[in-house]
Amino acid sequence: MSANKILIPAEKRTESGKGAARRARRDGKVPAVVYGHGTEPQHLLLPAHQTFLAVRNPNALLTLDIEGEEQMVLPKEIQRDVIREDLLHVDLLIVRRGEKVIVDVAVNVEGEPAPNTVFNLEEVTVSVEAEATNLPDSVTINIEGREAGEHVYAADIITPEGATVQLEDDYVIATISEPVEVDLGETDEDEAAEAAEGAPAAEAEEADEE
Structure with a gap:
């Protein structure tokens, strides 16, 4: 259950675009957007490592400290680097106490x-x-x-x-x-092994005939 409060500091983004996002990630921050309840989407920067740990549970209830103002959110969509699994971007949905x-x-x-x-x-x-x-x-x-x-x-x-x-x-x-038994039959490897075992005997018979 979501019990312990996970508090993450957040700062408002002043730049947009791919270049700004790359610079933010180099600085150890991950771009995020917060939306819901009829509010205007809010673009933020979150500490990358702290956020990475927090969203290991995709249903983690997070509390953002947005420059002194707290906001409860749930991860809605998480974009990750396909190789390193680093966070690239996080979409967060605003939730309120008592809301289902x-x-x-x-x-x-x-x-x-x-x-x-x-x-x-x-x-x-x-x-x-x-x-x-x-x-x-x-x-x-x-x-x-x-x-x-x-x-x-x-x-x-x-x-x-x-x-x-x-x-x-x-x-x-x-x-x-009930478990299903599968008859794999004789494999190519089995046939090759039998052929290898029979080769010395065949060579010996040929030698005796000579």
């Missing part, structure tokens, strides 16, 4: 299915609605003892108090089935 928002959270699996069965998680994340100041990190399904042919539905998801799954009750989250 919809976010995607991970599905945790508890328990083990019946012997000689396997489970397949059809959805690794689901959308939930919860208060912005009390967002869950994950939801849970329990597959303990479930037999082949059974399904785990959205209605079976265990959610923290105050969170509601945004799916129909009969939406399938996981399935239980």
Whole structure:
């Protein structure tokens, strides 16, 4: 749950454009835009490393200190360098205390299915609605003892108090089935190994005939 206050200092951007953004990143800052609740988008600069750590949880509730004025926000879109994974730009949505928002959270699996069965998680994340100041990190399904042919539905998801799954009750989250045996047959490597083993014997027979 979003409990501890994550406070990040922010400064207003006075320059725009790709060149200004590159200079900001060289200075250890990441460009960001804050919007929502009918306000004009506000362009900011945030400390890159501190922000990088804060948004490792994509649903982290952040409090920006914008030159002395605090504003609660949630990450909406995070752009990263495809190689180094450094932050390139962050879009932040304004939220207010008591307001409910919809976010995607991970599905945790508890328990083990019946012997000689396997489970397949059809959805690794689901959308939930919860208060912005009390967002869950994950939801849970329990597959303990479930037999082949059974399904785990959205209605079976265990959610923290105050969170509601945004799916129909009969939406399938996981399935239980018998393991499938796959006959790989004889591979090219096996054929090559057999040929190599038979080569000395064949050479010996040819030598005896001579």
